[in-house]
Structures are given as structure tokens and as C-alpha cells.
């Protein structure tokens with residue numbers, strides 16, 4: 001029996017945070033597009049069976065004003081308002097050293113720096129929207145086993161035996177992408193020897209919109225305001241220490257955490273499910289190939305220190321959606337060399353800047369040198385008192401304010 005072949009305009013491999021957002025964004029900009037979504041995990045769109053999804057898990061992500069604004073314009077925010085909380089104030093401090101900086105959105109002319117959103121309900125909502133969309137075909141669970149580029153199209157063979165022909169292949173299957181490898185794109189990995197332990201907390205005092213980023217000798221610790229008065233913890237530790245704290249009872253875990261985090265939110269009363277993520281920097285040598293684009297974590301995986309990963313992936317998505325929209329208006333090929341060249345030229349500088357900034361910040365605050373500790377403390381003290389320094393730091397450092405190429409979108 002011959003394998004079935006499906007013809008679509010675009011195949012997106014990986015329907016996680018970035019791939020799913022891209023699919024939906026494309027359909028808002030160019031409703032006639034036909035899209036195939038290939039994902040390694042079974043299609044999940046209800047709370048009951050969406051536990052353990054690799055992308056839509058128990059994390060809460062800090063989303064920049066740009067990201068939130070785009071999700072709103074694409075109709076992806078409605079119904080999620082009670083799953084999000086605004087960040088109105090940020091405190092950055094260095095444990096064991098003087099100097100802390102307090103940044104206030106209001107003083108910088110914005111209502112908030114961004115919003116903290118739970119990704120599981122977002123995943124359920126967007127997956128439900130995409131699974132009932134007439135222009136979308138799902139292949140899940142399935143993976144790509146072969147990619148055969150041709151002049152006018154790219155042909156993919158899936159593990160199920162199904163064949164897909166498309167004008168453009170988008171690779172969004174995350175940091176461990178296997179589709180990227182099939183395009184001959186090389187990824188370089190630089191482990192940080194740190195693991196992020198995440199959990200949701202209930203604390204004695206209300207967060208009132210405050211986010212706390214604290215640098216410790218083991219790694220950074222972030223407390224982010226969540227909906228329902230909860231606080232989201234991202235605690236970066238050496239791999240050994242992370243394994244140890246994961247074994248602790250809730251009471252012991254809270255006691256250890258309280259020592260490091262301090263009492264900014266009073267006593268920690270309750271901790272929810274804990275998950276851990278080994279951290280590394282990953283970059284690819286190319287982000288485009290013949291009729292193919294690699295984006296999101298498949299193109300750049302970052303340390304979560306500054307909450308940049310999905311915000312950067314969103315800017316990949318916005319750029320590609322806009323280029324495809326423009327190409328479609330003049331009826332030109334959406335997989336053309338010219339379109340891919342424009343995508344590469346527009347995205348590379350931003351990706352490079354964010355990768356360097358995040359990596360540099362991580363190394364600066366992980367270094368135990370006393371001289372560096374002194375400059376960090378002085379830097380934080382300066383940031384506290386020199387208001388003109390605060391806006392650029394908030395923009396780059398926290399990834400929470402719209403960036404220059406997107407200026408014009410007002411913060412929420």
C-alpha cells in the first residue's frame with residue numbers, strides 16, 4: 001500500500017509554546033493558509049490529560065508587554081486573564097553583598113513590566129483552538145524521519161509513514177530538536193552546570209505585583225507574582241544541590257528555600273509540585289536553510305535568568321508572520337530564498353544580542369570573585385538611584401519591555 005501524501009502551504013514541526021503560537025498567528029494574518037502541525041506528543045487539550053506535556057507544563061512564564069500585546073491582538077489572551085498576574089515592581093539583589101535595585105513600572109511610564117502566565121492553561125486553550133480549525137491538520141504523536149528538499153517544495157516523511165509536501169518547513173521542536181539535525185544545521189551546547197527547580201508557592205504576605213530576582217553563590221533565584229495570590233519560584237542550583245532539594249519533604253524544602261530567599265513575602269506557607277530543568281545555552285550555526293526556518297528553542301535555548309526565552313521566540317514568530325503576510329499580499333513564494341534571507345537578517349542581531357546579554361549576566365552573577373562582587377553591588381546601587389539607567393536595564397535585562405523594532409505597541 002503506498003504511503004499517503006498531504007500537500008499544505010506550511011508544515012510546523014513542534015506545536016509547543018512557539019510552534020502553536022506561530023500556527024495561530026499565521027492563520028490570523030493569512031486566513032487561507034493551510035498548515036500541518038507535527039508534534040511528538042499526543043494532542044492534549046484538556047486539563048485532565050495535559051499533565052507532563054513537554055512545553056505546556058507547570059511553569060509560569062514572565063511575558064513582556066510586547067508578547068502580551070501580541071497574544072491579545074491574536075485573541076489568545078481572552079479567557080486567560082485570571083491565569084495571569086502583572087509585574088509592577090522588580091527588586092534585583094545579590095545575596096551576601098550590599099546593593100539592591102528596585103525598579104517600578106509606574107516610574108518608567110508603564111502600568112506594568114509584563115505579565116506572569118501559567119503555560120498549562122495557555123496550552124490547553126491554543127491547542128483546542130488549533131484542533132478545531134479547518135485549515136489545520138494534526139499529526140500527533142508523530143515525528144519527522146526524513147526531509148527531502150526540492151526546488152519548488154520540501155517533502156517530509158513522518159514516522160507514521162505519512163508524507164507531507166510544503167512550500168515552507170518551520171522547525172519548532174524545542175532545544176533537543178531532531179528535525180533541525182535532519183536539515184544539517186549544527187547546534188552547539190554550553191551547559192551551565194545548573195538546574196532550575198520550579199514550584200508554585202503560597203506565602204504569608206501578598207506579592208502586590210513584586211518580582212524578586214536574587215543572585216546567590218549557587219545561581220539566581222526568582223520569585224514571580226502569580227494569579228490567585230501565588231508566587232512562582234525559579235531556583236537555579238548546582239545539579240547535585242538541585243537533586244538534594246528535590247528529595248526533601250515540603251517542610252524541609254520550605255526551610256531551605258526560606259534561608260536563601262529571605263522573608264520578602266513573609267513565611268512560605270505551602271509549596272506545590274516541584275519540577276527541575278537542567279540549564280544550558282544552545283545556539284545553532286544557521287536559522288534558515290532551503291525552504292526551512294528554525295525558531296524558538298530549536299534555534300536558541302537560554303538560561304531563564306532574565307525570562308527571555310519565549311519572549312525572544314515570540315519575536316521570531318512575529319517576524320515570520322509579517323514576512324509571510326507581505327509575501328502573500330503580492331502572491332510571492334512563501335519559501336523563497338529572498339523571504340528566508342530577510343528573516344535571517346532581521347532576526348540574527350536580536351538573537352545574538354539576547355544570547356550574549358543573558359549569558360553574560362549569568363556568568364557575571366555566578367562569579368565568586370570579590371572584585372566582581374563589589375562591581376555588582378555598586379552597579380545595583382547605581383541602578384537604584386539613577387533613574388535614566390533603569391529603563392534600558394529593564395528593557396534588556398528583564399526582557400519585559402517592548403524592544404526597539406516593535407516600538408509602537410503600547411505596554412498593557
Ligand SMILES: Cc1cc2nc3c(=O)[nH]c(=O)nc-3n(C[C@H](O)[C@H](O)[C@H](O)COP(=O)(O)OP(=O)(O)OC[C@H]3O[C@@H](n4cnc5c(N)ncnc54)[C@H](O)[C@@H]3O)c2cc1C
Pocket residue numbers: 013014015016017018019038039040041054055056059060061062063142143144172173174175176177178179196198234277295296297298304306307308309310311312313
Ligand atoms: C525554568 C524555566 C523558566 C523559564 N521562564 C521563562 C520566562 O519567564 N519567560 C520566557 O519568555 N521564557 C522562559 N523560559 C523559556 C521558555 O519556556 C521557552 O523559551 C519556551 O517554552 C520555548 O518554546 P518552544 O515551543 O520553542 O519549545 P518547547 O517548549 O520545548 O516545545 C517543543 C515542542 O516540540 C515537540 N517536540 C519535541 N521533539 C519533537 C520531535 N522530534 N518531533 C515533533 N515534535 C517534537 C514537543 O512535544 C513540544 O510541543 C523558561 C524556561 C525554563 C526552563
